[in-house]
Structures are given as C-alpha cells and as structure tokens.
Amino acid sequence: MTPVCPFVKAACPDDTSSRKSGNNLVKHQSETESKVKKDSSESTNPSPKCPFGYDSQTFKLGPLSCMVCQALLFESSKCVPCSHAFCKLCISCFKDCPLCGADIEKIEPDAKIQDVVDHFIEGHARIKRSHINTDKEEAETENKPVIYEDVSLERGAFLVQQAMRAFRAQNVESAKSRLNLCADDICDQLERMGNTPELCSQLGAVLGMLGDCCRATGDASSAVAYFEESLKFLSKLPKDDPEIIHTLSVSLNKIGDLKYYDGDLQAARSYYSQALDVRRDAIKQHSKVPSQILDVATSLAKVADVDKNIGNKNLATDGFQEAINMLESLTLKSESGGLEQRRLSVLEFLRNQLADKQPE
Structure with a gap:
C-alpha cells in the first residue's frame, strides 16, 4: 500500500x-x-x-x-x-x-x-x-x-x-x-x-x-x-485509499483513548464505535488486506472493553468473540512478522478478557 x-x-x-x-x-x-x-x-x-x-x-x-x-x-x-x-x-x-x-x-x-x-x-x-x-x-x-x-x-x-x-x-x-x-x-x-x-x-x-x-x-x-x-x-x-481510512480510524481511536483514561467511557465508546464503522467499511472494499482485518479486530476489542466496564456484558462477550474468530481465521505470510506479533498480542488480550468472568 x-x-x-x-x-x-x-x-x-x-x-x-x-x-x-x-x-x-x-x-x-x-x-x-x-x-x-x-x-x-x-x-x-x-x-x-x-x-x-x-x-x-x-x-x-x-x-x-x-x-x-x-x-x-x-x-x-x-x-x-x-x-x-x-x-x-x-x-x-x-x-x-x-x-x-x-x-x-x-x-x-x-x-x-x-x-x-x-x-x-x-x-x-x-x-x-x-x-x-x-x-x-x-x-x-x-x-x-x-x-x-x-x-x-x-x-x-x-x-x-x-x-x-x-x-x-x-x-x-x-x-x-x-x-x-x-x-x-x-x-x-x-x-x-x-x-x-x-x-x-x-x-x-x-x-x-x-x-x-x-x-x-x-x-x-x-x-x-x-x-x-x-x-x-x-x-x-477520498475514502477509497486504505491508508486514509487507517489514519482516520487511528485519530478516532486516539480521542477514544483520551476519553477512556479521563473516565468518560460513553464518549470513549462513541469514538471507538466510529473507528470500528470506518474500518468495517474498509474491509468491504479490501477484504483480503490483513492489516485492515487486524484493525477491525482491535476496534472490536476496544468497544467490547468499554462495554464490559459499563456493564454491557453480553455485548462485550459478543464483541470479544467476533474479534477472536477474525484473528484465528487470519492467515499471514511468513514475512509478515510485525503483523503476526500484533495479531498474537491482540488475541491474547481478547482471550484474557473472555476468561475473566465478571461476578453476577
């Protein structure tokens, strides 16, 4: 790209x-x-x-x-x-x-x-x-x-x-x-x-x-x-360039991160969701781009993490599981060492989140 x-x-x-x-x-x-x-x-x-x-x-x-x-x-x-x-x-x-x-x-x-x-x-x-x-x-x-x-x-x-x-x-x-x-x-x-x-x-x-x-x-x-x-x-x-889409979604995520650490979880979820929507639209046009699939999984993790913290347990579980399914089915080329490291890192986070059962 x-x-x-x-x-x-x-x-x-x-x-x-x-x-x-x-x-x-x-x-x-x-x-x-x-x-x-x-x-x-x-x-x-x-x-x-x-x-x-x-x-x-x-x-x-x-x-x-x-x-x-x-x-x-x-x-x-x-x-x-x-x-x-x-x-x-x-x-x-x-x-x-x-x-x-x-x-x-x-x-x-x-x-x-x-x-x-x-x-x-x-x-x-x-x-x-x-x-x-x-x-x-x-x-x-x-x-x-x-x-x-x-x-x-x-x-x-x-x-x-x-x-x-x-x-x-x-x-x-x-x-x-x-x-x-x-x-x-x-x-x-x-x-x-x-x-x-x-x-x-x-x-x-x-x-x-x-x-x-x-x-x-x-x-x-x-x-x-x-x-x-x-x-x-x-x-x-134009929204037809994968890198423009990536840059837009990263900026949205950065604002979401700042809101998250400021304790404004609803605002954080809003920005994370916007980034997720941008990235979902991207893979409709470029479904075979591994980096974009990783981006969608990362956004799913961010939205689900907020859902978990505000008590939307079912939504959180669904989000974590969807992201896990995407990453487990993602096949990377042997030379994509950086992407593979990122894939494994996000996958570990997602599995830990699902394993961490919240008290009823």
Missing part, C-alpha cells in the same frame, strides 16, 4: 500510527528534484548550497543545531563560561557542557544565535538562483540577481523533520513550535487554493502530530482539540 503521509521522510511522534499518514509531499519533492536535474542538464546553473551546511537529503545542520536533540536550536541558551549553545530544555539537565566538558556556572539566553535560527527558518527553501547564460563570464554570473520563490512544501518537510527530532529528544515545545509554523504555512495555502486533497492530507497529518505532542505532555484537552481538527481535514479526503 502507498503511504498517505505527506511527510514520510520524517519519523512521526506516534510510530504505530502517524507513520501511516500520506506521501503527496514526497511525490512533489521527487517531481521537483527531477525537474531540477533536467534543468541543470540544460544549463550550467549550479545548485544552491546553504552556507550553514543544510543538506536537503539528510537534513543535516551545522552550527544552528543543538547537539543534544540534533534539531534546530529552540530557546537558544549558552553555557557560561564556555559559551556553547543548546536548546534551553536540553541543557537544563546538565552540570557540565556536553560539548567541551567545562563546568556550567550558569545558563544564559543566547538571543543572537536564536535570531539567526529564526531567520534561517523564515528564509528556508524560498531562494532559487536565476538561470545562467552559459556564454556569460563567471564574474557576470556572480552578479546575477537571486530569485525568491515560495517552495513551502519543501519547507514543510524540513519543519516536520526538525519537529520530530525534537520530539524524540522529549523537547516537546520545540516540536510544537515547528509544527505550528508548518500548519500556518499550509493554512495560508488553503486560503489561496482551497481544500485540495494534497493540502488536506498535509494539514491533517500535522494537526495529528500536534495532538501527539499535547498527549505526550498530558494536555488531554488540547490533544483532543487537535485530533478533532485533524479529523475535519482528513474526512475531506
């Missing part, structure tokens, strides 16, 4: 779900790179290089990155007396400088380098060199004007990549800052171009990542708001 995530080159906060969101951005980048290669074969126009060492293929940064989280500096702070700069959160847990080992007497904000970082983000992926006439002297070439062009899709991939690096290092505020910038960029395009599938896919993915950030910090209400906003855009996409 083709992944839906427009930012597949960036590892997402929730590896089990948000990795599976759309690839429109990567397709755009691939087409752009092909065009650039074609153009370069027709002229001697050198590809522009970032003076800070940014590499669009590997997302490497030089002096503007924090060596602790490996992402762009956020709330840049310098160690005194060595003056090495890190993200404020990243350096806060160190007594010695991670770079040179010097004792840290105090930590001070470094507004100067943060200003450079902010300007770098603002200008990233917006510069293109003008075409060069091969007959012109090199000296003339250097005087050619720089053309500024908004290539915000590339900027979006860059921001998401930096956000995910920060997220993995638990610098959640840094991740949220980059994702919010990316969301703002996409919203600006939506105003100009309307709700195109590509933009809705991108914004749905980014809002879902922001929801994951809020969930990681325990801010359940904000997480729910982001996931619901994500659903609004994902629901605009």
Whole structure:
C-alpha cells in the first residue's frame, strides 16, 4: 500500500500510527528534484548550497543545531563560561557542557544565535538562483540577481523533520513550535487554493502530530482539540485509499483513548464505535488486506472493553468473540512478522478478557 503521509521522510511522534499518514509531499519533492536535474542538464546553473551546511537529503545542520536533540536550536541558551549553545530544555539537565566538558556556572539566553535560527527558518527553501547564460563570464554570473520563490512544501518537510527530532529528544515545545509554523504555512495555502486533497492530507497529518505532542505532555484537552481538527481535514479526503481510512480510524481511536483514561467511557465508546464503522467499511472494499482485518479486530476489542466496564456484558462477550474468530481465521505470510506479533498480542488480550468472568 502507498503511504498517505505527506511527510514520510520524517519519523512521526506516534510510530504505530502517524507513520501511516500520506506521501503527496514526497511525490512533489521527487517531481521537483527531477525537474531540477533536467534543468541543470540544460544549463550550467549550479545548485544552491546553504552556507550553514543544510543538506536537503539528510537534513543535516551545522552550527544552528543543538547537539543534544540534533534539531534546530529552540530557546537558544549558552553555557557560561564556555559559551556553547543548546536548546534551553536540553541543557537544563546538565552540570557540565556536553560539548567541551567545562563546568556550567550558569545558563544564559543566547538571543543572537536564536535570531539567526529564526531567520534561517523564515528564509528556508524560498531562494532559487536565476538561470545562467552559459556564454556569460563567471564574474557576470556572480552578479546575477537571486530569485525568491515560495517552495513551502519543501519547507514543510524540513519543519516536520526538525519537529520530530525534537520530539524524540522529549523537547516537546520545540516540536510544537515547528509544527505550528508548518500548519500556518499550509493554512495560508488553503486560503489561496482551497481544500485540495494534497493540502488536506498535509494539514491533517500535522494537526495529528500536534495532538501527539499535547498527549505526550498530558494536555488531554488540547490533544483532543487537535485530533478533532485533524479529523475535519482528513474526512475531506477520498475514502477509497486504505491508508486514509487507517489514519482516520487511528485519530478516532486516539480521542477514544483520551476519553477512556479521563473516565468518560460513553464518549470513549462513541469514538471507538466510529473507528470500528470506518474500518468495517474498509474491509468491504479490501477484504483480503490483513492489516485492515487486524484493525477491525482491535476496534472490536476496544468497544467490547468499554462495554464490559459499563456493564454491557453480553455485548462485550459478543464483541470479544467476533474479534477472536477474525484473528484465528487470519492467515499471514511468513514475512509478515510485525503483523503476526500484533495479531498474537491482540488475541491474547481478547482471550484474557473472555476468561475473566465478571461476578453476577
């Protein structure tokens, strides 16, 4: 299956779900790179290089990155007396400088380098060199004007990549800052171009990542708001793609999980049921896709678990048994190790639930 995530080159906060969101951005980048290669074969126009060492293929940064989280500096702070700069959160847990080992007497904000970082983000992926006439002297070439062009899709991939690096290092505020910038960029395009599938896919993915950030910090209400906003855009996409369906159902389940742990079981059941309906509709069109059958069984387990907790014992038993039957009849290929592990895990949970008899 083709992944839906427009930012597949960036590892997402929730590896089990948000990795599976759309690839429109990567397709755009691939087409752009092909065009650039074609153009370069027709002229001697050198590809522009970032003076800070940014590499669009590997997302490497030089002096503007924090060596602790490996992402762009956020709330840049310098160690005194060595003056090495890190993200404020990243350096806060160190007594010695991670770079040179010097004792840290105090930590001070470094507004100067943060200003450079902010300007770098603002200008990233917006510069293109003008075409060069091969007959012109090199000296003339250097005087050619720089053309500024908004290539915000590339900027979006860059921001998401930096956000995910920060997220993995638990610098959640840094991740949220980059994702919010990316969301703002996409919203600006939506105003100009309307709700195109590509933009809705991108914004749905980014809002879902922001929801994951809020969930990681325990801010359940904000997480729910982001996931619901994500659903609004994902629901605009065609429902004939299995990965779009999966992403929609995962977002519904995430809201259900947050409601479940908040003690609102009725609301949790409502969201779990919506996810189950989306997944049931999916297997009507793609009945032989093992991952979708696993998704339906997982949703059945979630709904049945809530039913069990609110006293709907018969409904719970029926749900658990239906899920067990689906998983026991599911045949996976030998190379599907990850799916098999998930199948066995869900199956064990279901059997334990049925074995756990509630007192009358």
